[in-house]
Amino acid sequence: MSDFIDSLPLFPVSLDLENFDYFVNKEVFKEELAKRDDEFCCGLIKQYARRIQTMEKELLALEDIEDGKIIITIKKSDLYLCCFAGFANLKWDIYRIAQGVPSMRIRSLLKQLVLYAFPQRPEFIKLSEIEIFNAVAALPSSEFTEDNLFVAWFYARWILHLDRTSRFPSITVKQTVSNPTLHVDQVLLMAEQHGLCVQT
Known part of the structure; x- marks a missing residue:
């Protein structure tokens, strides 16, 4: 995950920030995944997937604003990595993943x-x-x-x-x-x- 993501401005994306700290701080994210259960991990995957969907809508709305599109694209890529980290934490077990996602x-x-x-x-x-x-x-x-x-x-x-x-x-x-x-x-x-x- 990109280290410089902490310094990126939140505008123009407005999102639920409930677990945003797990997204911007990869060490916190790793620790939380390691000590929590499947339900928590699947919950994060779903939350980040919803944010990806929100960002895709934002990208469509920013047709002429290149800087904004770059920021959102970077964040979206990192959110995908967070989701895949969740899959990895569930040992890529499709049964465990499908139970919660x-x-x-x-x-x-x-x-x-x-x-x-x-x-x-x-x-x-x-x-x-x-x-x-x-x-x-x-x-x-x-x-x-x-x-x-x-x-x-x-x-x-x-x-x-x-x-x-x-x-x-x-x-x-x-x-x-x-x-x-x-x-x-x-x-x-x-x-x-x-x-x-x-x-x-």
Whole structure:
């Protein structure tokens, strides 16, 4: 993680700062991950993933402000590293990760991990998950290193995990609240997103 991130101004990003100190101070972040449980680690992964989503919206709003885009891009890259540090702290155990992180979050994070591991393949950004899987499988062995081979293996494990745990049979989800005013039920929404993730 970049040491100079502490000195970067927060503007124009306005975010929940609940665990911001774990983000800017890598030593504190490492210590917190080491002494906390899976629930805390997954909570941080989800929080940082939400911040990444917020920053992507900020980038779209800053079409003509190059300095602002550079700052946000650097912070976004560091947030991805924080998420991947969370995966590593969970020993890259897809079952432990999936217990606490929604499948759509895992999906977007793993796609970015593949893009980091194969920087010579920017076309992957436009592909769906199964297309990425097939494209990586078709790569010549000369393009694989120890690091990106691990990423390809982990990505394949996640896809197989989705198939094994959700497609056969599909998970039945029940409404969690009485809903006469038609408020969005987050459990049903997450189930729908998970279903889309499995189908694609």
